[in-house]
Structure formats: structure tokens, C-alpha cells
Amino acid sequence: LAERLQGTLDKIKGKGKVTEADVDEMMREVRLALLEADVNFKVVKKFIKQVKERAVGQEVLKSLTPGQQVIKVVNEELQELMGGEQSKIAHADKPPTVVMMVGLQGAGKTTTVAKLANHLRKEHNRQPLLAAADIYRPAAIDQLETLGKQLDMPVYSLGNQADPVDIAKGAVAQAKDEHRDYVLIDTAGRLHVDEDLMGELQRIKEAVQPEEILLVVDAMTGQDAVNVAESFNEQLDVNGAVLTKLDGDTRGGAAISVKAVTGMPVKFAGMGEKIDQLEPFHPERMASRILGMGDVLSLIEKAQTDVDEDRAKELEKKMRQADLTFDDFLEQLQQVKKMGPIDEVLSMMPGANKMKGLKNAQVDDSQITQVEAIIRSMTRAEKEDPSLINASRKKRIAKGSGTAVKDVNRLLKQFEDMQKMMKQMSSMQKGKGKKKGKN
Ligand code: GDP
Ligand code: MG
Secondary structure, eight states: OHHHHHHHHHHTTTOSBOOHHHHHHHHHHHHHHHHHTTOOHHHHHHHHHHHHHHHTTOBOOTTSOHHHHHHHHHHHHHHHHTTSSOOOOOOOSSSOEEEEEEOSTTSSHHHHHHHHHHHHHHHHOOOEEEEEOOOSSTTHHHHHHHHHHHHTOOEEOOOSSSOHHHHHHHHHHHHHHTTOSEEEEEOOOOSSOOHHHHHHHHHHHHHHOOSEEEEEEEGGGTHHHHHHHHHHHHHHOOOEEEEEOTTSSOOOHHHHHHHHHHOOOEEEEEOSSSTTOEEEOOHHHHHHHHHTSTTHHHHHHHHHHHSOHHHHHHHHHHHHHTOOOHHHHHHHHHHHHHTSOHHHHHHHSTTGGGOHHHHHHOOOHHHHHHHHHHHHTSOHHHHHOGGGOOHHHHHHHHHHHTOOHHHHHHHHHHHHHHHHHHHHHHHHHHHHHHHHOOO
8 A cells, every 4th residue: 555655646746736636546545545444434435525625725835745745634634533632541530430341252351451450550550459240251250360460459359149230339349448549340241232231231330430431342343343332332321442452463444433433532452462462542653554654654744843844955955966064964963853762763764774874873862962072073174075084083083072983983984874875865866857857
């Protein structure tokens, strides 16, 4: 997909305004990507319409091509569709906060109770109590007790003869006595939504008035997830979803559809069977994952806000012509520094890890500081023509910058590599430029 999109992007490069035809062409690809990701087709249709309305006729920002701009709109709308911001778990004013985990059998409720308990303790310094209210599934109580031991956390249980409502009430009472921050109630599931189950869950809800009912959804069930979510929501008024098994090769379409159809935000994502494999759900990451283009979108955004656009263009031109000086290099470094930790910036560039020059350079932030010091110790002439830097000049520079000659050597080597790389890039650009004209 990324390749196909790239092809379309290349075609519409260099225009000043986004035209309807541009958007139409790109939307064909986006529509395919979404359907491939198993997003509900009604949701896709509405989404495409929204993006078109927003994208057509927009002025193209200086730093972006029209194609990038359309993708940016697509990305923003996708995030919006998934709830925009990351939505957090509830926290009651008066502890304990009662959380009820519901969902079909095998969705991952019991596992998620343990994972969430671990997350709450580790990230929020909260002390949860787990409650075993699934009395039907053989060994469900054992499963939770085993997980509790593993976490060294208490599990409340009355065996499998008790009423789940009493178990829930008892757990909340004990949590109050012991001043615990959270009660996480594991409930029973069925293979399909049925009235018995819903009745029981409603009674538990009535009895303990949870701050949060989380619906656990198996991401691999794709479209079915939406129907399940709708029924649970109708009967229980669910606050949010946990999407499990996103570690497989699922495309995550369920994340979009669930929120778009039912309005419930996805709060957490299960990324594996282990107890620490639960993550707060980030709409923006899921949007890029669905678009299948790495974090290229966040890179566009970062570049857009942090780098002075005109200056960046000028530098880019210089880089193309490969007549970069150490002054430019320094400026470039400072711009990059503004964008955040270097390895993060690099990891967002598709293909960057394949570029040998960059990998060997192994830049990290403390090295940037060192590099800055070295460059500042050079004379103007040296900065413009590094070939002047002989052994005695190297010694002087090292001394002036509080570094060693080997550090100066390494920087000179990196600079040389970078110039070589730019020469290569600029000859590649020229080759392309002939076919397509200026861009
Ligand atoms: P429940 O019936 O809803 O309580 O589901 P369980 O918590 O017993 O989980 C069912 C199965 O799914 C177990 O084998 C879990 O290890 C597995 N599982 C749960 N969450 C995840 C996840 O995020 N990723 C993967 N790969 N497996 C998961
Ligand atoms: Mg279970």
C-alpha cells in the first residue's frame, strides 16, 4: 500500500493547490487500505466523504507537497474517528474506583484484569484488588488467582458456588476496608451475546455502580467486534473498549469501527499474552499503522511545527548541491535537535535505518553537544573548507573544544560521509527531475 500511495503522491507533487482530482485518486488508495484493514464499509464511506470535503481546495503549506497534505488530512480525520486524544481510565474521587471487565469468552478479560492491575500499580502507583466473578468457566478463578500471585496482588473470591453479584459486592467492601484504590472485577463471558449473561452483568452493575465498564474486544474478530460492541453498549452503557491481540497481524480496523459506530473510545491495547503487554491506546499510532507508512506522518507534523520552513528549504537546496559547510551542518543539527531526540526522529523516517551513513554515525544527543563544541572551535576558513584541517589544526580544535583528536577525526569523517551521501542523493534527484520537471 505504501508504495502505491507513494506513486500517487509523486504524481501530484509540485502543485500549489489540492484539486479534486488529486484527492479522488488518493482516496481510492485510502479506501482500499481501510477496507483491507477490515474497517466497516459504512464507516469508510462516511470517512472518505469527510476527508474530501476538507482537503479539496486547501492551500498547500510551504513545507508539504499536495500529496502529503492530503495524507495529513487523512491522518487527522482517522485519529478523530478513533477518538482523537488518548482516553484515560476513570479515577473515582472517593476510592475505590470500581472497574468491571466485560466481553465474550476468550476475548481476554481475565488476562486484561491482571494486565490493567499491573499497569495501574506501575504507572500510577495504585493498589488494586482483583475480583473473581466468573464462576462458570472451569478454572477461571484459578487463572485469576495464579495471575494475582504472579503480581503479588490480592484476589477476592467466594468460590464458584457464590452469586457473582455477591462476589462483586464483597470485593468492593473489602477494598474499602483495606483502602485499596481500585477493584477490578473479572466477569464471565459467553461465546455469543445472550440474555442470561447480560442480565447477570446488569445486576452486578446495579449492585456496585462501577465508575468504568470496559468492554474487552478481540481485534482479530474484525467486523464482528462492532456488533458485539453495539449489543454490550446497548445493555450496559459501556465506557470504553480494550482491544486485545493487536500483536498478531491484525490490521486494527476494529479500533476504528468500534469507536465510529458505538462512540466508545478504545482505552487500552493488548499487545501480547504477557502481563506487561498492555498499552494505553494511541489513536495517532493506530492511524499510521493502518495507513501502513511508518510514522512518516508524525515526522511531517514535527517538521512542520519545529523547523523554520524557508530556512529548511534553503538548506535542502544546499544539501542537494552538496556544497554544505560546517556552519550549515551546525544549523541543521540545531534544527534537528528542536525536533526531539535524534534516534526518535531517525526512526520515524521510513528507510532511515537502511541508510548506512546515518547508522554508522550513531548520533545521540550528548554527541550533538560535543559536535557543536568542535565546530565552534573551528575558524571560519576551516568551517568552509574542512580540507584545511591538518594534524596541528586538529590538535588545536580538540583542545579548544575539550575533546580528543579522535573525536575531531570522527566528525570530519562523518561530514565527509554526509557530503558523499548528498552528492549521491542530488544525482538521484537530478535523474528524477528530468522526467517530471521541477518539484
Ligand atoms: P477471557 O475468556 O475473556 O477471560 O479471556 P482470557 O483472558 O482467558 O484470554 C484468552 C486467551 O487470549 C488467552 O490464551 C490469553 O493469553 C490470550 N490473550 C489475551 N490478551 C491477549 C493479547 O493481547 N495478545 C495475545 N496474543 N493473546 C492474548
Ligand atoms: Mg476469563
